[in-house]
Amino acid sequence: MNMTLPQLRSVPKIDLHRHLDCSMRWSTVTEIAQTLGMDLEIPPALSRDSFLVTEPMKNLESVLKKFLQTQKVLASEEILTRLAYEACEDAFNDHVMMLELRYAPTFILDGHSQLTFEKIHQSFAKGIALAEKKWGMAVGLIGIIQRNKPLEEAQKVMNFLIDHQNEYVGVDLADNEDGFDPKPFAPLFQIARKAGLRVTIHSGESPSSFAGQWMLDSIEHLGAERIGHGVQSIYHPHVIEVLKAKGIPLEICPLSNWLTQAFPSFEDHPLKNLFEAGVLVTLNSDDPGIFGSTLTDDYDIAQKYHGFGPNEFKKINQIAFQNSFIPASKKKIWENVFT
Numbered sequence: 001m002n003m004t005l006p007q008l009r010s011v012p013k014i015d016l017h018r019h020l021d022c023s024m025r026w027s028t029v030t031e032i033a034q035t036l037g038m039d040l041e042i043p044p045a046l047s048r049d050s051f052l053v054t055e056p057m058k059n060l061e062s063v064l065k066k067f068l069q070t071q072k073v074l075a076s077e078e079i080l081t082r083l084a085y086e087a088c089e090d091a092f093n094d095h096v097m098m099l100e101l102r103y104a105p106t107f108i109l110d111g112h113s114q115l116t117f118e119k120i121h122q123s124f125a126k127g128i129a130l131a132e133k134k135w136g137m138a139v140g141l142i143g144i145i146q147r148n149k150p151l152e153e154a155q156k157v158m159n160f161l162i163d164h165q166n167e168y169v170g171v172d173l174a175d176n177e178d179g180f181d182p183k184p185f186a187p188l189f190q191i192a193r194k195a196g197l198r199v200t201i202h203s204g205e206s207p208s209s210f211a212g213q214w215m216l217d218s219i220e221h222l223g224a225e226r227i228g229h230g231v232q233s234i235y236h237p238h239v240i241e242v243l244k245a246k247g248i249p250l251e252i253c254p255l256s257n258w259l260t261q262a263f264p265s266f267e268d269h270p271l272k273n274l275f276e277a278g279v280l281v282t283l284n285s286d287d288p289g290i291f292g293s294t295l296t297d298d299y300d301i302a303q304k305y306h307g308f309g310p311n312e313f314k315k316i317n318q319i320a321f322q323n324s325f326i327p328a329s330k331k332k333i334w335e336n337v338f339t
């Protein structure tokens with residue numbers, strides 16, 4: 001028998017793939033947008049539909065464009081601190097006890113030139129520290145390099161991350177892969193790894209005849225220890241063998257994949273097939289703010305359409321625990337969840 005939503009919500013969870021700059025609470029977004037006078041700036045009018053993606057869009061590109069609306073809300077240090085705190089609180093209320101949050105400093109800076117990488121980081125870190133203390137959860141930060149930006153920008157972000165390497169657990173390369181070969185970023189990621197930053201790469205998310213090669217390049221040239229999404233591997237048996245041989249987990253986000261139409265329906269999603277093929281699978285929420293969702297919704301999809309139950313949820317959380325970039329000392333929190 002399927003678990004009810006409250007039962008699914010009460011399952012202790014680990015989320016390895018959640019974008020902090022897309023995790024804002026809808027009630028807070030409307031409040032901030034009004035304060036900023038944004039209802040005048042967004043034609044036709046401030047509405048839930050102008051921010052949120054709750055129905056499938058044409059493709060990943062359409063969803064990423066929608067994120068530009070969200071960017072406008074990230075307008076001050078106070079707002080960023082509040083968003084980070086509330087993102088953690090929402091996760092905690094969904095029984096997410098270990099949470100890796102990622103954000104792209106350039107995405108926030110683009111809309112708000114009065115901010116700096118340092119101000120953005122300190123603001124988020126403040127909100128996260130408050131939440132960790134209050135809720136007793138373990139949170140790690142991942143810095144995102146946007147692959148669609150010039151290499152000089154990527155270099156600046158990477159320098160910042162390395163200068164603050166004790167405050168980040170890892171680095172990611174994100175955004176639409178189409179037309180943005182990962183290989184030119186290889187030297188940057190080599191420096192990051194030497195500095196002790198762990199590496200996860202968004203790859204194999206959207207349908208493309210190059211998806212297999214991009215995933216292999218991300219592993220071979222960028223040193224990816226985890227792959228964000230990687231769901232296109234289902235069409236590339238060789239990639240599946242590499243993932244298994246190297247023990248590289250996939251950060252799978254079923255709801256997100258449906259909204260970006262990486263797969264036409266939940267039934268068509270390869271979650272179960274990848275799991276049964278022996279790939280290390282984890283379940284994650286991606287952009288719960290923009291999607292108006294929680295990680296429980298992804299668990300519900302896994303339950304309803306792929307037959308996942310308590311055993312599978314336990315297994316994927318074990319995989320997430322073992323492969324989380326959060327330092328071992330902070331990870332102890334997870335053991336306390338069960339005692």
Ligand SMILES: [Zn+2]
Pocket residue numbers: 017019202228286
């Ligand atoms: Zn993502």
